[in-house]
Amino acid sequence: MSFWRAVGLNYIQFSNIAAKMVRRSLKKEFQVEALKRDESSVKFTTWKEGKPEKISSKA
């Protein structure tokens, strides 16, 4: 078992953190472009019995 799974992360979370680190350590001229790919605006709403339950925004 890898160390990050032992902490409770899954592979996507692990690789996203790694990607974030790589983006942050880029040179300035590449960083601006790369940081644009580090955005996410999706919002989630869980539904139960045909009704929206609660709004859980950015995780």
Place this chain on the structure above:
Amino acid sequence: MWAHNAMLQPIIRHQQSRGMATLKAISIRLKSVKNIQKITQSMKMVSAAKYARAERELRQAKPYGEGSTVFYEKIKPEEKQESTPSGQKLLVAVTSDRGLCGAVHTTVARQIRNELNEAGDNVKVICIGDKSRAILQRLYGKNIVLVCNEVGRKPPTFLDAARIAEQISQYEFSSGKIVYNRFKSVVSYVTSELPLYHKDTVSTSPNITAYDSLDDSVVQSYLEFSLASMLFYTLKEGACSEQSSRMTAMDNASKNAGEMIDKLTLTFNRTRQAVITRELIEIISGASAL
């Protein structure tokens, strides 16, 4: 003769006032249709620019989807409905929040609806984008477990896909499908689906031995990654078909508005001419009656 004229007069006045009114009504209508045409034209321009970008990004995102599709084709997992206790099916509808783009959202929703009609209650639906939610919520609201919105305003990023994948992986399912629009060309798209499998189905599939040194954690990690990358790919495909479809839809709308403008201008000119002629007749007949 006078009596006859007196009898006619109110009718004529009525007609005349109505003629004036239609003239005004037509000109108002003409103006509004012209405005609509302006709007649809500029929407077409905007979506053309967005489409160009979406297509460029789609080309880069294609390997993500192809990689995982080929993996599933190679290992040929066998769907066993009874093997997992829950036996749940999961359907993911990839649409967006924005409308005015032809039938892209409706075809995805229709495919999901057919699936729901066949399979019944043991199906969970995850709606990506408000449009699929709006279509499905009235009849199949009980099947919806998760809605993602704010999709489609900006081009989808991998982080979006990763976060959606994370939310999806919270739900137990034995098999599933991602329903999305696959972009074919500027004028066409196909509603297609990508399969989702449970981890056990993958690790017990007959051809898994084709891959070397796979243990449980590798398979799990790969499934997590492939879910995110397939979502990323389908989001890109969906965005691209949506923009191209909006482009054609807005082009058609502008064309139709143009036709309407032509017809309205014709009737407007005719009515105006009729009003002028009638007034002239009235003046002349009035002068001759003196």
